[in-house]
Amino acid sequence: MGIKGSRELVQNVLQAGMCIGCGACVELCPYFRHYKGRTLQVFPCDLESGRCFAFCPKIEVDLDALSRRLRGCAYEGLDLGVYRSIRAARAGAALPKASFQGGGTVSALMAFALGSGVTDAAVLTDREGAWPLPRIVTDAQDVLACASSKFTAAPTLQALNRAVRLGHQRLGMVGTPCQVTAAAQMKGGLASQEDFRDPVALTVGLFCNWALDPRALNAFLGERVDLDRVTGMDIPPPPAEVLVVRLGEESREISLQEVRPLIPETCRLCPDLTSEWADLSVGMFEGRPGWNTLIVRTDRGGDLVRAAEEAGYLELEPMPEENTAHLAEAGRTKKERAFRTALRENAVNRENGCSVLRLPAEVVDRLT
Amino acid sequence: MTPNPLKRVLMLGNEAIARGALEGGISYATGYPGNPSSEILETLFKWSDAHDVAVEWSVNEIVALEAAAAFAFSGRRAVVTMKQNGLNVAADFLTTVSLDELPGGLLVVVCDDPGPLTSSNEQDSRHFARIAQIPLLEPSTPQEAKDMAVYGLEISQRFGLPCMLRAVSRLSHGRGPVSLGPVASKGPQPRFDRDRPKVGLPFLVTRNHARLLRLREEIRAEFEASPWNGYTGPEGVSTLVVASGLSATYGLEAIQTLDLGDRVGLLKLGTTWPLPRERILERVGRADTVCFLEEVDPFVEEGVKVVCAENGDRAGRIRFLGKNDGFVAGPDGPGVGEMNTDTALSALGRLFDPAPVQGEPLPEDLLARARDLLVPRELSFCQGCPHRASFYALKTALELDGRDGFLVGDIGCYGMAAGTTGFQQIKALHCMGSGMGNACGFSRLKEFGFDQPVVAVAGDSTFFHAGLPALANAVHHNADAVFVILDNAVTAMTGFQVNPATPAAVSHGKRELRIENAARGLGAEAVVLDPVADVNAAVEAVLQAVETGGVHVLVFRHGCATFFQKRADRSARPRVWVDAETCLGDQCGCNRFCSRILSCPAILFDPETGVARIDEQVCTGCGLCVQVCPREAILLERSEDGNP
Numbered sequence A: 001m002g003i004k005g006s007r008e009l010v011q012n013v014l015q016a017g018m019c020i021g022c023g024a025c026v027e028l029c030p031y032f033r034h035y036k037g038r039t040l041q042v043f044p045c046d047l048e049s050g051r052c053f054a055f056c057p058k059i060e061v062d063l064d065a066l067s068r069r070l071r072g073c074a075y076e077g078l079d080l081g082v083y084r085s086i087r088a089a090r091a092g093a094a095l096p097k098a099s100f101q102g103g104g105t106v107s108a109l110m111a112f113a114l115g116s117g118v119t120d121a122a123v124l125t126d127r128e129g130a131w132p133l134p135r136i137v138t139d140a141q142d143v144l145a146c147a148s149s150k151f152t153a154a155p156t157l158q159a160l161n162r163a164v165r166l167g168h169q170r171l172g173m174v175g176t177p178c179q180v181t182a183a184a185q186m187k188g189g190l191a192s193q194e195d196f197r198d199p200v201a202l203t204v205g206l207f208c209n210w211a212l213d214p215r216a217l218n219a220f221l222g223e224r225v226d227l228d229r230v231t232g233m234d235i236p237p238p239p240a241e242v243l244v245v246r247l248g249e250e251s252r253e254i255s256l257q258e259v260r261p262l263i264p265e266t267c268r269l270c271p272d273l274t275s276e277w278a279d280l281s282v283g284m285f286e287g288r289p290g291w292n293t294l295i296v297r298t299d300r301g302g303d304l305v306r307a308a309e310e311a312g313y314l315e316l317e318p319m320p321e322e323n324t325a326h327l328a329e330a331g332r333t334k335k336e337r338a339f340r341t342a343l344r345e346n347a348v349n350r351e352n353g354c355s356v357l358r359l360p361a362e363v364v365d366r367l368t
Numbered sequence B: 001m002t003p004n005p006l007k008r009v010l011m012l013g014n015e016a017i018a019r020g021a022l023e024g025g026i027s028y029a030t031g032y033p034g035n036p037s038s039e040i041l042e043t044l045f046k047w048s049d050a051h052d053v054a055v056e057w058s059v060n061e062i063v064a065l066e067a068a069a070a071f072a073f074s075g076r077r078a079v080v081t082m083k084q085n086g087l088n089v090a091a092d093f094l095t096t097v098s099l100d101e102l103p104g105g106l107l108v109v110v111c112d113d114p115g116p117l118t119s120s121n122e123q124d125s126r127h128f129a130r131i132a133q134i135p136l137l138e139p140s141t142p143q144e145a146k147d148m149a150v151y152g153l154e155i156s157q158r159f160g161l162p163c164m165l166r167a168v169s170r171l172s173h174g175r176g177p178v179s180l181g182p183v184a185s186k187g188p189q190p191r192f193d194r195d196r197p198k199v200g201l202p203f204l205v206t207r208n209h210a211r212l213l214r215l216r217e218e219i220r221a222e223f224e225a226s227p228w229n230g231y232t233g234p235e236g237v238s239t240l241v242v243a244s245g246l247s248a249t250y251g252l253e254a255i256q257t258l259d260l261g262d263r264v265g266l267l268k269l270g271t272t273w274p275l276p277r278e279r280i281l282e283r284v285g286r287a288d289t290v291c292f293l294e295e296v297d298p299f300v301e302e303g304v305k306v307v308c309a310e311n312g313d314r315a316g317r318i319r320f321l322g323k324n325d326g327f328v329a330g331p332d333g334p335g336v337g338e339m340n341t342d343t344a345l346s347a348l349g350r351l352f353d354p355a356p357v358q359g360e361p362l363p364e365d366l367l368a369r370a371r372d373l374l375v376p377r378e379l380s381f382c383q384g385c386p387h388r389a390s391f392y393a394l395k396t397a398l399e400l401d402g403r404d405g406f407l408v409g410d411i412g413c414y415g416m417a418a419g420t421t422g423f424q425q426i427k428a429l430h431c432m433g434s435g436m437g438n439a440c441g442f443s444r445l446k447e448f449g450f451d452q453p454v455v456a457v458a459g460d461s462t463f464f465h466a467g468l469p470a471l472a473n474a475v476h477h478n479a480d481a482v483f484v485i486l487d488n489a490v491t492a493m494t495g496f497q498v499n500p501a502t503p504a505a506v507s508h509g510k511r512e513l514r515i516e517n518a519a520r521g522l523g524a525e526a527v528v529l530d531p532v533a534d535v536n537a538a539v540e541a542v543l544q545a546v547e548t549g550g551v552h553v554l555v556f557r558h559g560c561a562t563f564f565q566k567r568a569d570r571s572a573r574p575r576v577w578v579d580a581e582t583c584l585g586d587q588c589g590c591n592r593f594c595s596r597i598l599s600c601p602a603i604l605f606d607p608e609t610g611v612a613r614i615d616e617q618v619c620t621g622c623g624l625c626v627q628v629c630p631r632e633a634i635l636l637e638r639s640e641d642g643n644p
């Protein structure tokens, strides 16, 4: 299929309801914009091939090519992707406390990477009421300000594109699996750009089963709470089955039953629970509040974790066997669901036209 | 320049009408600009000082007609000019003032635009003469146009009701020799007689109406002997062409071209309401085939048929050929588009030779040379036109908003925004102010589940012409409505006429009204922005307005580029150029955004170098491209002393 242009992207992703609004196609050019949770093309562009298409994690994602380029091996559909180790982690004493989502592992890693010069800026996701707000930050203070999860899709990569334009060369980024996939595709650049240098020095991926549609969530919450007062959100581990909306000191619980319809369709085709293309992946530690699950996937990820631990930014503990098994099962469940849905919707390995995913046929067969 | 009286000069039809009004002794001329009528007043402006005629543009056609009537009420003569759409606006007054008894003279000149170059319909204004029961004159040459204007003022005063003169675009804008006459005196000191007859009171209407119908018959009697009606051709032929106004010249030309001079007669009618019944019967009664040539509707055709039906014994059996049976038809069908010699040729040709006549085709080399002369160019806003920035902002805002919002508009240069130059943003445009009225209804539709944002755009002149009532309506009904008033300070489309929004410096001391003050006075929120200076601020303002309820008036103020550049010192223009090193050209990341999307005539793309270029001869230095270039590759340098 190859890398096509914005016409194909608009038709197959934006108009097909497949866009997650990650922002990877935004601020590369004057055509794509993101406004209040929605990515759009304001004016038409007729280029045959473009970075918007190349970067988008919702069209022609060639998992095998990504795996070979980033991991040096074929894509096998492993439950948690390729990794070196899984640890329990939380922020160490060197990091001031903030309203972390879990153990603050992500914030600790980003703050340490900035402080130690591994990165020259980080692309994070702040909030403005119930809207996610991408930001480029350069110090620990601002990393802490961006702590905690915004359970909506976010145009974080728009800020990444902006940061590249502003001349940053060693960027750190934190993102959901789709965003990390886009960032991984950015590493390929475009064939036409000979002078391409990967400006991303560190990717920290989050675990994610789904994110909510920000426009839908704002409309939904707007009828229930004062949106300007939203200070945070939480999805406590099962069997809670609620979304907790924090309004300063107060909080409101909303049944997940009510919230699930706000999950965009496109999440159902996402095969990645644990941000498999990141250097490091971080999620919750089910059953152990205040701690995270940390997956080390690359050398540079491993180096950073070691250095951060030494500098007192990170505390590490072994991960119990049964937790890893449980996580793997969740990872497999998400993959199976995604591949089954993709097959049903003719969105995988299509011969004519654009596919959402491309991967070895035997992996699809094995997992469906 | 005052034309030397009693001389023959070459004149535009519209100049000839102006001259006729002058010779007819007018004290006052007013109107509202609109193609093809605008040059009449423009011409009178030039003569106004020398001949002591008060000339002014009014805010709209009905105000113009009402103002002119005051002169006629007081014993003076006045002329009002408008295009066909304008007559609809003026019609309310026209159909009541005809019941009056005017001591002065009132000539209503209406210029129709069939096969419209610049109109939103091609209505035939003549119907209004019949509705108002006033005399209607249709000139066929500039000479007649001048002479009929003089005559129209004279019969208006003599019969005490308005007279209508109807031109069409080819007459208004065609040139011909005109023998000038003396300029009549203006009459006695104007005075309004407080005991003059009352009209308009319902219990007097029937009496006045009856009087008007009696007058119609007196006028008809006068028209029976009128030199404006005449027969050309041999006696005793059985085929008659009945043609009115300019169509009579097409008919004559067709008869000559087809060499039918000895087989076809032509009855030319210059007074088409009330129709000269006897003159018609005299000629029609001798024919067995009658073919009608007129522009646009079968107005004379149907009138003649009524005359014949009512006088069957004298008319006899006649085969009528015209628009109703489809025999007389242009390429788009009967009653559609302009009448011209080709249509007349085709009709008369088929009458005598069933094989259709083919006009002699133009030699191919001539056509090829003509094609070479044509510059391929889209219908586009001028270089530096503020509408480009406005519609760029409006489109961006509505796309960002993402709820399938759209624009409703009306008549003005900005109507071009229905096409590519305005990013196809205007989805409905009908008449002056129509978008603003539409917006009131779209707001009310919300009760029925309608959820698309609507923005109404209108120009500065349009705002005062027809927007104020819609704005009052919106405020009164607590509507959610966004009105973007594109204030470029002049009535640009029709030739930069002044209007209430025009700065006093340009209008020579007329008082300037601020749209935002009018809006605030009516209780609407109003903000003023310059989209050319800061296009993103305009985007923000539109987004904010469509996201919040209530009535919002956004005044986008930036003077018409073409008008103000003409007056400005060229050397004061900022210089704009492209840094070829930085420009991305057609690469990913830009893909010729400036030249391809903005479609400014000053921005070119050089395929050889692969970068954009600004044509500094054409560029006005507005700086819009500087703001939208994704690479900041377009640079602007202000000259030391000037600002744009």
Ligand SMILES: Cc1cc2nc3c(=O)[nH]c(=O)nc-3n(C[C@H](O)[C@H](O)[C@H](O)COP(=O)(O)OP(=O)(O)OC[C@H]3O[C@@H](n4cnc5c(N)ncnc54)[C@H](O)[C@@H]3O)c2cc1C
Residues within 6 Å of the ligand: A099, A100, A101, A102, A103, A104, A105, A106, A107, A108, A110, A123, A124, A125, A126, A132, A146, A147, A148, A149, A150, A151, A152, A153, A154, A156, A174, A175, A176, A179, A206, A207, A208, A209, A210, A211, A212, A282, A283, A284, A285, A292
């Ligand atoms: C939409 C979403 C769904 C998730 N689903 C799961 C899940 O099913 N299971 C699980 O174990 N964990 C999930 N997580 C991850 C979890 O919520 C925590 O973010 C993670 O455990 C890290 O915790 P922390 O204390 O280290 O984070 P913190 O130190 O608080 O830092 C959080 C970081 O996340 C970034 N961030 C916040 N919201 C977003 C966003 N919407 N998009 C991109 N980046 C963002 C911020 O920039 C911040 O740097 C999800 C996160 C998100 C955003």
Ligand code: SF4
Residues within 6 Å of the ligand: A009, A013, A014, A018, A019, A020, A021, A022, A023, A024, A025, A026, A039, A052, A055, A056, A057, A058, A182
């Ligand atoms: S790159 Fe992201 S924002 Fe752009 S179309 Fe794809 S999913 Fe949507």
Ligand code: SF4
Residues within 6 Å of the ligand: B578, B582, B583, B584, B585, B586, B590, B591, B592, B593, B594, B595, B611, B612, B628, B629, B630, B631, B632, B633, B634
């Ligand atoms: S918008 Fe800027 S980068 Fe693009 S072609 Fe024009 S000058 Fe070059």
